[in-house]
Amino acid sequence: MHILVFIKHVPNPESPFEITPDGSTIKFPLNISHAINSYDEYALEEALILAETIPHTVISVVTIGPKTAESSLRRALAMGAHHAYHCVVNNANTMSSAWKAEILAEFAKNHPFDLILAGAMSDDGAHTAVGPMTAARLCIPWATHIISLKIDHPEQNIQAWREIDIATRQSITLPIPALIAVQSGINRPRYPSLSNTLRAKKQEIKHITPNQPPPSALRSRFLHPHSSKDTLILRGTRAENARALYEYLHAKSLL
Secondary structure, X not given: OEEEEEOOEXXXXXXXXXXXXXXXXEEOOOOOOEEEOHXXXXXXXXXXXXXXXXXXXXXXXXXXXXXXXXXXXXXXXXXXXOEEEEEEOOOHHHOOHHHHHHHHHHHHHHOOOOEEEEEOOOOOOOOOOHHHHHHHHHOOOEEEEEXXXXXXXXXXXXXXXXXXXXXXXXXXXXXXXXXXXXXXXXXXXXXXXXXXXXXXXXXXXXXXXXXXXXXXXXXXXXXXXXXXXXXXXXXXXXXXXXXXXXXXXXXXXXO
8 A cells, every 4th residue: 555645844833933024925034943744744643553554555755845844754754654755845835735736746646646644734824725636636535634544445445534623523435545634633643763763864855846837926915913902991890790791702702
């Protein structure tokens, strides 16, 4: 079985950043730390769990990003992935989800797979679009926000459970091949051992080049949220304050 995992190299969400004066770009310090997108790390761990139960499973990871994204690929190899592929694009974060999906679908067509795993969204963009768009280009079934899955080899299908809301789950059966976008909490990603980390440093990372050059960057405008310091002070008895608080929250559609 061949499992393909999409991963994204993202900045630490708690890192400081600046918005350029024209609002066109978000700038991070040069020494900012990056890591595998947390949702993609769940996807990779799920691939590793499946590999432990399905003999002869091969796991490949692919990413689109700058040269520094190699560190996330090394991390994936240290966790247990067998092959790593890198489409080097310096300004990938300003490219549309549609363009990324086109590149990933093109790659998947040239590397036969049985299952594609990806995170439900990215920590930085949270668009939830690349996975479904890629599946649409590949004309394969897909499901998002999956919190549990198992593969039925004799029937060649995937049984998955999708999170609808905090109390509702949906059972889905998909034929193989398919794309599954996993939700956080589906598993607990493992920590790479020292021996695997040393081995990953020597493994080859193959570079891929898209057939089409990247399109012009998205025209986006970023703004800091408006700062509001409105304060409501309640003065009265406990009963009066409770009633006033209820009415205020109700007026704001919070109750």
